[in-house]
Amino acid sequence: GAVVSQHPSRVICKSGTSVKIECRSLDFQATTMFWYRQFPKQSLMLMATSNEGSKATYEQGVEKDKFLINHASLTLSTLTVTSAHPEDSSFYICSAVPGLGVDDTQYFGPGTRLTVL
């Protein structure tokens, strides 16, 4: 149980285009989902916290207009990188929390490798 998927696993796009990454909790409903970014040989850096039906909370220094987060249902959150540039190339990882007093563990997705040319 507690499986989180991400799609796509890899994406290559041209500079200036937008890319959408999906995060799904497959066998549980997630009250909260988190989005992280990881550069090579570095740790995971939290970008934003997403709660179903409400606006995401962004970490300091993360542009909310560039990284659009939508948490439309209890099993799906999406991250859209708008007007992507080469410096946005990174490994994007989501996590999902069942919550509701049942399980507050964060379960991580397999990550999405974004390369912006």
Next chain:
Amino acid sequence: GENVEQHPSTLSVQEGDSAVIKCTYSDSASNYFPWYKQELGKGPQLIIDIRSNVGEKKDQRIAVTLNKTAKHFSLHITETQPEDSAVYFCAASRLSSASKIIFGSGTRLSIRP
């Protein structure tokens, strides 16, 4: 802000020997300390966690210890095997559904055959 420091950044041990990774945290309200294993190109996988009401937890070859007074916690892997080679991250959090996890900087563990 909250911070988690992790040492060493790289660790190489002979197969069969033990490996120890140490972390310290700054937020005294942290009460949940997970450890993650990340293999190349994959997301982090939770391997063990400990809560602040417990000083030690063991799961087969893996054990974690927690010293709340000193704000230290450690991961111990015994009888290391080649498949243990990966990057390990410690983390600290205030356990609730909306709480952030603060990650350490990671330890790249290599097991020498």
